[in-house]
Amino acid sequence: MTSILVCILTIGLFLVARQVYKSWPSPLLNPVLICITIITLVLLLTGYKYPTYFQASIPIDWFLEPAVVALAYPLYQQYTHIKSAFKLLIFCAFIGVSVSTIFAYALCVFMQADSDLTSTMMALSVTSPITLLITESLGGVPSVAAAMVILIGVFGGVFGLKLLTLLNISQPQAKGVALGVSCHAIGTAAAMEYHPLAGAFASVAMILSAIISAFWVPILFTILNSLYA
């Protein structure tokens, strides 16, 4: 009974947040950001325990893994369209993911973060569902990593395009790739609004970053750990 009610409320809240976002499509009104903030506030105010909430919302959580597999479909569709740029996109995603992981590691070492937190910050250049999976396998705190990724996405959604123009990057394709790798789903949404080509490149770059992160981040993390220790 409770589980059904919790699912109804969570899905209902998400649908309302999506409707709000459709009327005012600003990255600051991102539906996930709004939903997580509201549910967190409700839990804090009512004293309802998170593990109880999570148990009850497992039916929703169950769809996350199939949804990640489903990303193969848009990847395949885009692959047939932008075959010629595919290798460059793989390289861009590889560099973006590596830069992100190495920089985050260096900053964690510099600021003397403990190992839990360091492993939480290793996979921030991927969309949040994937961050959850990778961070979990690295022994970090998945939900904190996901929250970081969402906020990075919001930052990129608000400032990304302006920043790229400031850097003299003019082709919509290049802007899309940069947004997809660095600012994931929210960056991709911004790219889609800006230009259809930017959107297509962003979504492929985002999915490629996810695949590359899954294979490369654990290896890179081990290398960095052995270098530093």
Add this chain to the structure above:
Amino acid sequence: MEKFNYIIGMFYVLICLYSAKMLILLTGLNIPAPLVGLIILFLLLKGRILAPQRLAATCQSLIAYMALFFIPVGVGFIEHLQLIAQHKLLILSLLFLLPCLVLFSVGKLAAKGKYRD
């Protein structure tokens, strides 16, 4: 007939996910299974073993609502407020510096490409 495509598509998606989990169990690799499942499904599509139409409805709706599916885990950061408060400075610096740095490096690199419109 149309609406049954959701179930047919889900059937294939779950087969890919399960195969990926088996593969990881057998090899002991430390890679999230859904990403391996993604690659399996991509290869099945690319190798024309699966027709894309069979997956269109399921995949498009799963992806359209992907954001909803990670809300339950996403709220979990509530259990780690202390950790976040302890490392405010590190977290805030990463939030600003990381996207700028990656936007810069990937943007400059991608701008070197020649794109056919």
